[in-house]
Amino acid sequence: MRFSRLMSAMLMAMAIVAQTAAGQNAQPVQTPQPAAAPKITRLILLGTQGGPRVNADRAQSANVLIVNGTPYLVDAGNGVARQLSLAHVPLPSIHQIFITHNHDDHNADWGTLMGLAWTLGNTQPITVYGPRGTESMRQGFLRYFAPNAAAHYLEGAANVRPETMIKAHDIAAPGLIYRDANIRVTAHENCHYHFSKGTPGYHWQQSFALRFDTPDRVIVFSGDTGPCGNALADFAKGADILVHEVIDVPAIEAILRRPTPGLDTSPARIAALMTHMITEHSTPQEVGKTASQAGVRMVVLSHLIPGAPTEPDSGYVDGVKEFYSGPVVVGRDLLEF
Ligand SMILES: [Zn+2]
Numbered sequence: 001m002r003f004s005r006l007m008s009a010m011l012m013a014m015a016i017v018a019q020t021a022a023g024q025n026a027q028p029v030q031t032p033q034p035a036a037a038p039k040i041t042r043l044i045l046l047g048t049q050g051g052p053r054v055n056a057d058r059a060q061s062a063n064v065l066i067v068n069g070t071p072y073l074v075d076a077g078n079g080v081a082r083q084l085s086l087a088h089v090p091l092p093s094i095h096q097i098f099i100t101h102n103h104d105d106h107n108a109d110w111g112t113l114m115g116l117a118w119t120l121g122n123t124q125p126i127t128v129y130g131p132r133g134t135e136s137m138r139q140g141f142l143r144y145f146a147p148n149a150a151a152h153y154l155e156g157a158a159n160v161r162p163e164t165m166i167k168a169h170d171i172a173a174p175g176l177i178y179r180d181a182n183i184r185v186t187a188h189e190n191c192h193y194h195f196s197k198g199t200p201g202y203h204w205q206q207s208f209a210l211r212f213d214t215p216d217r218v219i220v221f222s223g224d225t226g227p228c229g230n231a232l233a234d235f236a237k238g239a240d241i242l243v244h245e246v247i248d249v250p251a252i253e254a255i256l257r258r259p260t261p262g263l264d265t266s267p268a269r270i271a272a273l274m275t276h277m278i279t280e281h282s283t284p285q286e287v288g289k290t291a292s293q294a295g296v297r298m299v300v301l302s303h304l305i306p307g308a309p310t311e312p313d314s315g316y317v318d319g320v321k322e323f324y325s326g327p328v329v330v331g332r333d334l335l336e337f
């Protein structure tokens with residue numbers, strides 16, 4: 001792609017030089033434009049909202065990579081089946097799902113998606129790869145789904161048991177977690193969780209950045225993460241696209257402090273939430289530092305917190321650009337790269 005664009009620019013420059021040299025009466029030189037090669041890998045942002053806030057403008061976290069026509073889902077927040085439909089990705093074509101971590105804005109709907117595929121008549125396995133706890137979620141979902149499944153059996157409309165189609169795989173350790181003819185998927189533990197030693201979450205809860213190497217692109221998802229030293233930059237080294245989470249700290253703090261009927265807005269809870277926001281998510285400046293250090297070709301900001309429709313893009317982009325000189329795009333649902 002880059003080479004053809006470069007060649008095209010060179011041919012055009014040569015044509016202009018030839019035209020000038022031949023004088024003003026010369027006929028313009030027609031330069032054939034090489035057709036752009038079709039992309040092997042497409043990235044579509046399905047949901048760009050960060051956190052549990054549900055709103056009308058952004059769906060919760062989800063992305064789909066389509067490589068040689070095969071879709072791979074990355075995170076599956078609430079409403080992911082509907083978002084796939086809006087992106088014209090047929091639900092029965094999904095067979096591999098990757099989950100960065102087990103917060104519900106990322107994992108709420110993979111079970112629902114698989115259940116819908118089963119009810120539609122899908123018979124091929126769908127596998128979700130996620131951190132520890134993913135297999136136990138599968139077992140819980142199968143129980144949740146059982147009355148519906150039984151009803152379909154009784155009607156004679158299903159010929160495969162849900163448990164033979166709905167599969168889960170706990171990622172035992174960072175590293176290569178999946179490969180096929182299209183992609184290699186590598187996981188790296190990021191810096192979202194900070195459970196201290198001796199607490200139940202320590203070493204049990206894990207959150208991953210995911211790297212997808214395809215025949216024509218490298219796409220890295222930061223997952224939810226706070227500042228991570230050199231680790232994330234090393235992991236994303238040379239990526240074509242870094243899809244990075246981002247938080248506007250003053251904006252989310254103003255929203256959290258606003259009295260809201262039905263919500264606990266006590267100072268103690270707000271203080272705990274703000275500690276989470278600051279240490280377990282990334283400011284635009286922190287994103288810029290990582291992107292610059294990694295030397296990625298493009299930054300796509302997603303998982304926006306607060307992600308309010310009234311926020312100007314500059315609130316997210318300007319801080320990234322303080323440290324990173326490449327292109328920065330504020331993600332929107334259904335945007336394709
Ligand atoms: Zn999240």
Ligand SMILES: [Zn+2]
Nearest residue numbers: 101103192224
């Ligand atoms: Zn999270």
